[in-house]
Amino acid sequence: STAQTGLNNRVNAQFSIKVAVTQSGVYALGGIGVGIQNQNGVLQSVVAVLADQFAVINAAGNGYVSPFAIQGGQVFMNDAFIRDGSIINAKIANGSITSAKIGEAEVDTLRIRGNAVTVPVAYFTSEGTAGAGAGNWIDLVAVYITLDQPGMIQVQFSCSQEYNGSPNLSRFELYVEGTLVSAAGGAAVSVSPVLVGALAVGAGTFKVKARWWAESGNIVVTNKSISALGCKR
Known part of the structure; x- marks a missing residue:
């Protein structure tokens, strides 16, 4: 250990311990x-x-x-408690989080034990479609949804229906992979029809579509919206 005062009246003190050994030409x-x-x-x-x-x-x-240990510029801890921490970039192989508040998150695949999450799919178009006569079905909108295990698909369709002159007949049908799950119409035109349905399915990809016919070209549907949600439990 040393303590000294330099010519500039600066005081310095130090204490050090060191060990060294050379073996097979390697100095440690x-x-x-x-x-x-x-x-x-x-x-x-x-x-x-x-x-x-x-x-x-x-x-x-x-x-x-x-x-804990430090090796090669990295810190290894067996167990740690951090009261308040800020992490710029994290790579977690296996984590347990009791309570979290996440402002913005991007997840490639989210799996929740016992109840996997399926993101709903939806489609909207404001394009108008005119009727082509009774029984002449027209496919209006469609979406595809995929489930990796058996579950329930819930679907909904809505639109705006307009007509000129006297009300005419029209009919809507909502399908999940060819199975009718909801229908409305067959009477005077409704200006804001809404169809809701559900179907139990196995694993796979399913087409959800809405179709429609109207007695007259005076009847037009616009603002067509369709959505599907997969429920796995």
Whole structure:
């Protein structure tokens, strides 16, 4: 250990321990140093460790465990409690989160044990479609939804229906992969029809579509919207 005062009246003190060995032409050096320096009139203390590996050893039970270690510029911890932390970039292999508040998140695949999540699909168009006569079905809108396990598909269709002159007859039908799940019409025109249905299905990809006919070209549907939601439990 040393303590000295330089010609410029700066006080410096340091203490160090080091070990070194050479074996088979390989030189290994390790040490620890504690020092106080006067930097531009400001006293600063420094503790420095020179080592290929650094660990804090805690006697636990009949042996010794290392709560954390530093190797190759990385810190390894067996267990940690952080009261308030900020992580710029994280890679977590296996995590358990009790409570989380996430402002914005992007997840490639989200799996929740016992109840997997399916993102609903939807489609909308404001394009108008005119009737072509009774029984002349016209496919209005369609979407596809995929379930990786058996479940229930819930679907909904809505639109705006307009006509000129006297009301005419029209009919809507809503299908899931060729199975009729909801129908409306066969009477005077409704200006805001809504169809809702559901169907139990197995795993696979399913087409959901709405079709329609109207007695006259004076009847036009616009603002057509269709949505499908897969429920796996």
